[in-house]
Amino acid sequence: MSCCCGDDCECRPLGFLLGLPFAFVALILSVIGVVIWIVGLALTCICPCCLCATIIVEFALALIKLPFSIMKWFTSKIPC
Template structure:
């Protein structure tokens, strides 16, 4: 039985993942900048496919801290 009753509470994984989530947060800030520039370029030239791919990559970078925390909490038991 997990600490929250349903097995989803993993404080040790959360605490160990915090430094990595901070690094991922810095990477996501870079992703936000790329996303803003990519959106501006998409408005200027909507036919450019490579800009769309870069914007999708930037969205993945923005979601990086969430993915890091989910990964850590899933790997380390309660």
């Protein structure tokens, strides 16, 4: 039984391997996102009416999710 056994193939090792360097860069950006998220949460606690702090927190959450998004994108682009 092979890894890729149908039209709904989710195992794409080539896409995974090609995406690893980009995911590593995204992992570094996600660490920066964690720092931004902590600072943004502190700003939100200090001034809850500040809209820019909420936007900063949302941006930081997008940075934190970036490695997973990149790996999903790469594995979806490369066929089995």
